[in-house]
Amino acid sequence: MAKGNIFLRFPGGKYKALTLSYDDGAPADERLLDIFNAHHMKATFNLNAKMLGEGLKEAALVNKRYEGHEIALHGLNHPLYDSIPHATIAYETMHDRELFEKATGRIITGMAYPFGLYNEEVFAAMKAAGVDYSRTCAATHAFRIPDNFYLWHPTCHHNDERLSELADTFLEKKFTDDLYDKRPMLFYVWGHSFEFENNNNWELMENFCDKVSGKDNVWYATNIEIFHYVESFRRLRWNLEATRVQNPNAEPIWFTCCGKDYCVKPGETLKVDNEGI
Ligand SMILES: [Zn+2]
Structure with a gap:
């Protein structure tokens, strides 16, 4: 018997998620954070711990600046990871991690x-460094969740000429009977x-945030929040026929199957009405 497909839904049963990723810890992060927070x-x-220099010593300041957002790694000295010895890649990553974890008390x-x-x-x-995911700079112009989180390709850079068009597609997309339309959408912008x-174009991000923020069907999350949720979804335990599911995680997980939405609570086992596509 043909069984229905199981489609991930984000927390609260939402179809869509949006995440942002900004590199190098520049002073202009302050203004960008004001826009995101608003x-x-x-x-x-x-x-990069070495690029923050003395700034890293003010642990409270680093934590306060990025409060409510994720601090992630970018190599101790920002080297070319395809052009340094293997052990040096591990060192650059681990030492960056060690310094930021000590400074912030975060994992x-x-x-x-x-x-x-x-x-x-x-x-x-x-x-080896205990890294869960890593982002590339390769624009997909798509809204897919990565299979391999060590190759997390973003949708696009904020200067991409298709940014506005992609935002419209993301916001307007409706989940129809088309199978491909039932998959969750993840919009990922970086810069x-x-x-x-440098480009004197702060209004670009202001306008983008005005357009995409405050939507009830979008989950606004950091990269690591998305990683943790997707990993939890992938850890769900299913029987072979996909009619029974157990959630071994500490958080509720949402999915949809055969036109019906489900939320499986931590530790719960659910019967899934899975009789076809
Ligand atoms: Zn960089």
Whole structure:
């Protein structure tokens, strides 16, 4: 018997999620944070301990600046990860992690590759350093959740000429009977705050946030919040026919199957009415 597909839904049963990722810890982060906070948007900030320099000593200041947002790794010295020895990749990642964890008291397992560069060697180093995910700079112009979180390709950079068109597509998309339309959508925008200073185009981000914020069917989350939720969804235990599911996680998980929405609570086992596509 043909069984229905199981589609992830974000917390609260939402179809869509939006996340932002900003690199290098520039002073202009302050202004960018003001914009995000005013719009209740969540972002991840990828920082290099050596580039923050003395600033890192003021742990309280780092925590306060990025309060409510994720602090993630970006290599201690921002090197080319495809052009340094394997052990140095691990060192650059681990030492960045160690310094920021000590400074902030947070558990930090997110990452963006400096310059977006990686090769096959990098993945073992990410694992060794306890990194959960790492972002590249390769625009997909799509809204997919990554299969491999060490290759988390963003939808686009904020300067992408398609940004506004992608925002419209993301907001207007309705979940129809088309199978492909039932998949969850993740809109992922990245950049550097100093680019708004250099290009004198802060209004670009103001306008983007005005457009995409405050939507009831969108989950605004940091990168690590999305990673944790998707991993929890993937950990759900199913029987072979996908008619019974158990949630071994500490958080409720939402999904939809055969036109019916489900929420499986922590520790709960649910019967799923799964009789076809
Ligand atoms: Zn960078």
